[in-house]
Amino acid sequence: MTTKNGDLRDGRLVYFEGKKVEDFSSIRVFADTLKVIQRYYELQEEEPEVFTYEEGGKRYSRTFFTPKNANDLAMKRKAYARIASVSYGMLGRTPDFINAGVAILENYAENLGVGEYTNFAENIKNWAKMVKEEDLFVSHALQNPQVDRSKTMNQLLKEGHEFAGVWVKESYRDGIVVQGAKMVNTLAPLADELLVFNVPNLSPEDNKFGLAFSVPLATKGVKVMTRKSSAKYDYSVADYPLSNRFDELDAFLIFEDVFIPWERVFVFGSAKKSNQFFEKSGLFMHTAHQDEVRGVVKLEFVTALAKRIAISLGLTDFLRVQEMLGKLTRNLELVRGTLHFAEVSGHEEFGVFTPNMQSLLAVRDSLPEMYDEVLSAIQEFSAGSIVGVPDVRDFAGENADSLENALSSPLLSAKERTILLNLAWDVTGESFGQRQRAYEHLHGGNTMWIKVEHWQHEDLSFGEKMLKDALNVARTAFDEEVKGK
Ligand SMILES: Cc1cc2nc3c(=O)[nH]c(=O)nc-3n(C[C@H](O)[C@H](O)[C@H](O)COP(=O)(O)OP(=O)(O)OC[C@H]3O[C@@H](n4cnc5c(N)ncnc54)[C@H](O)[C@@H]3O)c2cc1C
Structure with missing residues (x-):
């Protein structure tokens, strides 16, 4: 080992x-x-x-x-x-x-x-x-x-x-x-x-x-x-x-x-x-469970970062910012819930309790879009200041006092601002962040294939029953209307 x-x-x-x-x-x-x-x-x-x-x-x-x-x-x-x-x-x-x-x-x-x-x-x-x-x-x-x-x-x-x-x-x-x-x-x-x-x-x-x-x-x-x-x-x-x-x-x-x-x-x-x-080895279904749990953890981390930036930069009184944050937390809640549903609506297969794949794939397919939304919010909130961060060594150099004064606010010390914005840049702009984004979009395969498969396997029987009824009522009305003419 x-x-x-x-x-x-x-x-x-x-x-x-x-x-x-x-x-x-x-x-x-x-x-x-x-x-x-x-x-x-x-x-x-x-x-x-x-x-x-x-x-x-x-x-x-x-x-x-x-x-x-x-x-x-x-x-x-x-x-x-x-x-x-x-x-x-x-x-x-x-x-x-x-x-x-x-x-x-x-x-x-x-x-x-x-x-x-x-x-x-x-x-x-x-x-x-x-x-x-x-x-x-x-x-x-x-x-x-x-x-x-x-x-x-x-x-x-x-x-x-x-x-x-x-x-x-x-x-x-x-x-x-x-x-x-x-x-x-x-x-x-x-x-x-x-x-x-x-x-x-x-x-x-x-x-x-x-x-x-x-x-x-x-x-x-x-x-x-x-x-x-x-x-x-x-x-x-x-x-x-x-x-x-x-x-x-x-x-x-x-x-x-x-x-x-x-x-x-x-x-x-x-x-x-x-x-x-x-699929036949069973690997797909069970690795997908771990995979989506990990994805939701990451979404939770970046969502918390977006919220912290909005608060720290004094942006949360703006309605647009509040709406954006609400969208991010709504997304998080949806995937958390779907993950939970994947577990409780699982089924027995070959003596194993298998999570609901339709739910797991719904999470997998949504995560890249949701992740991108958080990255956009982080960039929009931190705007130009995301690249206006001096090297940490400058805080020990000849401009240390000026920087301390310029970058401090009642909401945020210069040090806290620096590390928060560095985190924001690392996850959205740096090669590390770009690789992370590529990972979310591609590691589980091209999401186009997930959508192509998903609609074909979804259980829509409840909706289809109602649709059958609606069509039957309309057909009868059609026949009556036409016969009457
Ligand atoms: C950061 C990262 C980490 C990864 N880690 C791993 C790993 O550990 N192990 C691993 O095995 N893989 C890993 N991958 C690879 C990943 O699984 C693939 O990148 C992903 O499945 C997409 O496949 P592909 O790159 O071969 O692209 P392709 O399938 O070649 O797709 C490229 C383009 O061609 C189009 N295309 C290709 N074929 C068709 C077709 N038949 N019909 C229509 N359009 C088509 C696609 O839509 C797309 O636009 C990783 C990828 C990334 C980015």
Whole structure:
């Protein structure tokens, strides 16, 4: 276990700023973000009644608990929310995300069936058991690089694009050799394991890409290339209160002749089974629960920030500002309520109490818009002053007294104004904030697809019954009117 004990020197190949990382602890962004993730483990020690549960005489992270009723989901929500609150919701892919799915894999495993060379159902059950026993941090990679979305994966491979996705190069009695790449894998550099699969968009001819498997980070041929950091360590945390604490490292993954033993393979050689994997394994529904809880925590944080700025800058007597704040708190209330409804209106499936997906997807689809509304409000309230903030070091320099005088008000000291506006800029303007916004819009897939699916699955039977009645009454009236002429 590397993430838990913080020693990442297990032979993994991670590249940062163009160089192979030899000493992880010497790179501040790795050390800082790792510390935030490690709170997931520390909380289990500090508050075992909230963050763990007992099974067979042993205690496990609550996030691995298989929910049997709405109350279990509510208890899991509390744990997810507390874990998310460590980073104010800014770290999206903490260990509890995949754990939420690992918790139910045993129940759904039979859906994966048996292959010619291996038993996929057994493989995923054993893998889930190992992740739970060892409390491993699993990071996931499903999105293929945007090489050319107009072509199938197979077409791209035939044209020589060996890194357009991950595909099976060779297969043997004891396993397979894969080659390729995955486009974005958040927090991969700091994880123990990678879970690799596809979004459900493979064409029938893409069987070579029809895969799902897991692999330890420290596996020969697995290469992790971290994106450029948005932390600004030449400045104080007071200047960049979020950038310098919560840079959730995303990474590009390369697989060069990576051997995967059969026992780590969950889907093989089938585009159809690959397209079904996320949903049929049960991962989708349960990871979505954690995901939306985390999203609502973040919305709550930025909404509180918007309110604090409005109060601190003396804006709350303006009706427009009051109306805007009311819209933000209304939005928050709506998603909180929908999340709660997702739990209480869940249903039993394969012995698991599953949250209501229509409700969870309604939250997922609404969050990006609601998040943007808060960011706009923060920018509108703090207006020009959001960029009129001197470097914190100026408060110790020759202009310190003038700054103190100029930036203080009965509502706000110069210090409080500075850090509040720095927070506002970090979340709305800085590269950190822009990456956070991209995350909210894209991490759960393009929201267009959520809408496309949502209306088709919504239960409108109550409305349709009334509509039937209204149409019947109108039809009768129509016939009577026409007959009378
Ligand atoms: C900050 C961040 C973190 C992320 N973390 C992870 C992670 O940890 N793991 C992971 O696997 N992924 C991660 N992602 C990737 C994320 O899941 C994808 O970006 C998202 O699902 C959208 O897919 P895409 O980027 O491939 O865009 P595409 O699907 O290629 O879409 C690009 C554009 O093309 C259009 N388009 C594409 N295909 C079609 C089509 N068939 N019909 C109509 N229009 C189409 C879309 O509407 C859109 O305008 C992350 C993304 C971000 C931004």
